[in-house]
Amino acid sequence: MNSGIRIGQGYDVHAFGEGDHVVMGGVRIAHERGVLAHSDGDVVIHALCDALLGALALGDIGVHFPPSDPRWKGADSRVFLRHCGALLAERGWRLGNADITVVCERPKVAPHAAAMRAHLAADLGVDVDAVSVKATTSEKLGFTGRGEGLAAMAVALLVRA
Ligand SMILES: Nc1ccn([C@@H]2O[C@H](COP(=O)(O)O)[C@@H](O)[C@H]2O)c(=O)n1
């Protein structure tokens, strides 16, 4: 890892299940469904963690936080993100910027994007303008379009600390 930049990408999906809220970017959003997950099922943070781990070539979130490990049952995914931030710092990197896209028909993400960005930036120790969160529907096509679950994609650029 001698070059001055690294790039990574991440993708995560969680199916809707019983519940009355979803968590995205550390924000609890009231919703008529919850998500099926071992942790809190935060697709935004899981995708971002995978982008950061990918940039470091350190595997993926399931390697670091196995779904078989009872410690992570119901876990706040911000714990995972802070851990990834520490891995970056230990290796002499910091986040240059990250861009995350959530794909779902509902819930609406835009009203919560600023709060999500604030959480993600705080957990990674960067300015809020280094972290983008946006959303799109899939025009009622596919599993997200049918309202079966949530998806999120992330890209992250690392720069030398
Ligand atoms: N879950 C979502 C999906 C979309 N948005 C916002 O609505 C805009 C229009 O979405 P289209 O898929 O019709 O392009 C989009 O640009 C987002 O700002 C949202 O907040 N939450």
Ligand SMILES: C[C@@]1(CO)OP(=O)(O)OP(=O)(O)OC[C@H]1O
């Ligand atoms: C986050 C972990 C934690 O055990 O479990 P899940 O909440 O099910 O989420 P997933 O996106 O499948 O990632 C795997 C795991 O690391």
